[in-house]
Amino acid sequence: MSKSKINYFSPKVYNCCSQIPKGKVSTYKYVAEFLDISPREVGEGEKIATKRKLLSEEGVFFDKQGYLLRKLRKEVIFNDFCFTKELKDKLESYNQNSENFIFCISDLEEQEEEGKFDILSAELRQKLGNIIVQNGGTRSNPRKHLVELNKTNSSKIIDIPQRRDTNDKNFEICSNNYLFFVLGKELGFGMDKKLELIRLEREEGNKKKQARQQELNQKRDNFIIEITTALNQEPQLINSDLNRLLADIQARQKDKKTAQEEAEKGYQGNKEEVENLKKEKASENPQEYSEEAKKRIEAKLKDNKIEENELNQENRQE
16 A cells, blocks of 8 residues: 555545544554554555554645644645645745635535535636636546636636536536645635535436436336237237137047047947857857867966956856
């Protein structure tokens, strides 16, 4: 977690430091000792040196002796801050009595329930003039600009790394990053006034959500219409198909019954013909027929295909 990679606020570090009054807490070790937790837990990292200094980008500012000055997520004039070295050097070169100052906001979502100030109001627009948005850089290396303005320069520059756009072309929203506003003191910004960024962001989100919901509702309505139309035509199609199927089943049953009747008639005829042949053979050669009948009866007895009480009757018939 090197210094070059720390350029956005760490909620964990801020939450830990917010529990500590103003004092010397410039390293993870101090924070950990005060809260009786481990330095690694403070920094949310596996390899955090206990003496590693907290950076202003992690959510807290310190003076030259390492004493905690303020927690971030509050808006103040730059005189109340100890910025990073790059920003502080530029600030020290400024004329304290000029009309310019830095207005710093961080993590605006935390300020939702506090007082808000609409930067897009007509009165402020008239005072600000044209707002130029400076974009560029990445999350790991965002671009930041401090521009000193004078009365002859009517343009106001806002540099917002990692921004989220709104419908307003002159303004963009950023969370968990610095917003540096180069404004004039004549605007009269005070500690009790907050920028109404959350309202703008939520309005934009609601617009997109409503548009998406309307699209889904339209698709749902179209689908319902298609289903309703299909269901209205379905009964007629179903009835015609059922009638054809029923007629086919009845025809098959009739054909099956006819085939069974014909098979029964053929079986009865064959049975009568066999009986006649047996009688004819018995009358022609009674002794031979008797021997064959005896063998057939013995075979049935052997295979248990005839009961003993049926033997006499079977024998008599033979």
